[in-house]
Amino acid sequence: MKPGKQLQGVQAFYALLIGQLISVIGSGMTRFGLGVWVLAETKDTTAFTTMMFFAVFPAGLSALFTGPFIDRWDRRKLFIGANLVASLGILAMAILYFIGSLTLWHLYVAMSINGIASAFISPAMQSSARLLVPKERLHRASGLSQLLRPMEAILAPGLAGFIVGTFGLEVVFIIDIISFVINILILSMIQIPRPAQTAERSGRMKFWAELSEGFKYIKERPAFVTLISLFTLTLFLLPGMGYSLITPLVLSFETEKTLGLILAAYGVGSILGGVFLASRRENLRRMNSILAALVVAGLATSLMGLWENPWTIGLGVFLTGLSFVFVTGLNQIIWQVKSAPEMQGRLFAIMGTLAVGGQSLGILFAGPLASRVFQPMLEPGGALADSVGMLIGVGAGRGMAFMFILLGLNVLGMALVSWLNPSVRLLEDQIPDYEEKKIPLKGTPS
Structure with a gap:
C-alpha cells in the first residue's frame, strides 16, 4: 500500500486500537489457558504466580530502555516488529505443547519474551496518540484506549474457559497466533508520522544520552x-x-x-x-x-x-x-x-x-x-x-x-x-x- 493511501490521523489511531484489541484478547486467552494448564499440571499456586511474575516484571524492567528507540524508530515498523517477536514466543510454546514437551521453564522464558515485546508496544501506543489525534479529541482517544484491558478482562477468560474445556489449549494457541497476524496486517495499513524534531535528527543514536x-x-x-x-x-x-x-x-x-x-x-x-x-x-x-x-x-x-x-x-x-x-x-x-x-x-x-x-x-x-x-x-x-x-x-x-x-x-x-x-x-x-x-x-x- 502506498503511503498516500495508508490510513492517517484519527482513522489510523482507530485502526491501531482495533488491532491492539484483537491482539490483547488473544494474549489474554493464552494467559488464562496457560494458567489453567500450570495449575492442572503442578497443583502449585507458586508456579502460577511465578508465571504471572515473568509475564509482568520483564515488561516493566525493559520498559525503561525502550523509550529512546520508540522516539527514534518508525513506530509502525516498531509495532510490527514487537508483535512479531511476541508471536514467536507464543508459536514456540504452541509447538512444544503440541509435541508434549512444554515445561515450566519454557513457559517462563516465552512469557518473558512476550513481556519485553509489550514493553515496546504500550509506550509506543500512548505516545503515538498525540501524533494521530488532535488535542481536542485526546479525551476520547484516551477513554477508548482505557477500554482495551477491561474488554480483555471480561472477554478473554470466558472465551478461553469455554475453548479450553471444549477443544483444548491448542485451539487457544491457534487463535492467539491468528490474532497477531490480523494485528500485523492492520498495522501494515496505517501511517504514523514522526515528531518534527525526531524527523530532523541525524546520526547514530546515543542511547544513554x-x-x-x-x-x-x-x-x-x-x-x-x-x-x-x-x-x-x-x-x-x-x-x-x-x-x-x-x-x-x-x-x-x-x-x-x-x-x-x-x-x-x-x-x-x-x-x-x-x-x-x-x-x-x-x-x-x-x-x-x-x-x-x-x-x-x-x-x-x-x-x-x-x-x-x-x-x-x-x-x-x-x-x-x-x-x-x-x-x-x-x-x-x-x-x-x-x-x-x-x-x-x-x-x-x-x-x-x-x-x-x-x-x-x-x-x-x-x-x-x-x-x-x-x-x-x-x-x-x-x-x-x-x-x-x-x-x-x-x-x-x-x-x-x-x-x-x-x-x-x-x-x-x-x-x-x-x-x-x-x-x-x-x-x-x-x-x-x-x-x-x-x-x-x-x-x-x-
Whole structure:
C-alpha cells in the first residue's frame, strides 16, 4: 500500500486500537489457558504466580530502555516488529505443547519474551496518540484506549474457559497466533508520522544520552515529578497491595465461580468509565477528576474489607475499576498534552517502569503482611480480635480484609492531602500545553 493511501490521523489511531484489541484478547486467552494448564499440571499456586511474575516484571524492567528507540524508530515498523517477536514466543510454546514437551521453564522464558515485546508496544501506543489525534479529541482517544484491558478482562477468560474445556489449549494457541497476524496486517495499513524534531535528527543514536534526556525532562518540570510520584504510589497501594489480595480474600469464603464474577466486575466498571471519559469534553479539569477518582477508589477499597459478603466486594471492585480509568486515562492525557511528542516514548517508558516497579513492590509486601502480620492479629484470640475483630469478624481472610480497609484509608488520605495542596491540585496549570511544529506527511501537499 502506498503511503498516500495508508490510513492517517484519527482513522489510523482507530485502526491501531482495533488491532491492539484483537491482539490483547488473544494474549489474554493464552494467559488464562496457560494458567489453567500450570495449575492442572503442578497443583502449585507458586508456579502460577511465578508465571504471572515473568509475564509482568520483564515488561516493566525493559520498559525503561525502550523509550529512546520508540522516539527514534518508525513506530509502525516498531509495532510490527514487537508483535512479531511476541508471536514467536507464543508459536514456540504452541509447538512444544503440541509435541508434549512444554515445561515450566519454557513457559517462563516465552512469557518473558512476550513481556519485553509489550514493553515496546504500550509506550509506543500512548505516545503515538498525540501524533494521530488532535488535542481536542485526546479525551476520547484516551477513554477508548482505557477500554482495551477491561474488554480483555471480561472477554478473554470466558472465551478461553469455554475453548479450553471444549477443544483444548491448542485451539487457544491457534487463535492467539491468528490474532497477531490480523494485528500485523492492520498495522501494515496505517501511517504514523514522526515528531518534527525526531524527523530532523541525524546520526547514530546515543542511547544513554537520550535516555537521560527523558529523566532530565521530568526533573526540570516539578509538576511532572509530582504527578509521576502520585501515580507510582497509587499503583503501589491498590493494584499492587490491594488487587493482588482480592483472589485469596474471596476464596477464603466463596467459590472460584463467584471469584470470576467479581473479577469481571472490575472490567465492567472500567468499560463504563472508559466510555464516560471518551464522551467528556476537553474542558474537564484533569487533576480535580484524578483526585476525585482516588477518593472513590479509596472508599471502594475500604468497602471490600468491611463485610464477608461477595456483593459488597463486587461493588467495591466495580467502583475501583470505574474510578481507575480516570486515574490512568487522565494522567496519560496530561503527559500527552503537556510534553513534547519527540520525548513521549521515553517519558511513557520511564513512567511505565516506575508504575510496574511500584506495583511489583506492592505485591511483594502484600503476601507477607497478610499472612504473617494481619491474619495472626485477627485470628480468634489474636491481638485485634476483641477490637477490630468485633467490627469485621475474625478467622480466615479477615486479616486481608483489615488490610483493604487500611489501604483504602491511605488512598483516601493521599487524595485529600493532595487536594489541599495547591501545587498538586493545580498541577496542570503549572505547565503550558505543548505546541509542536508540524511537518507535512509524504504524499501530501505542504
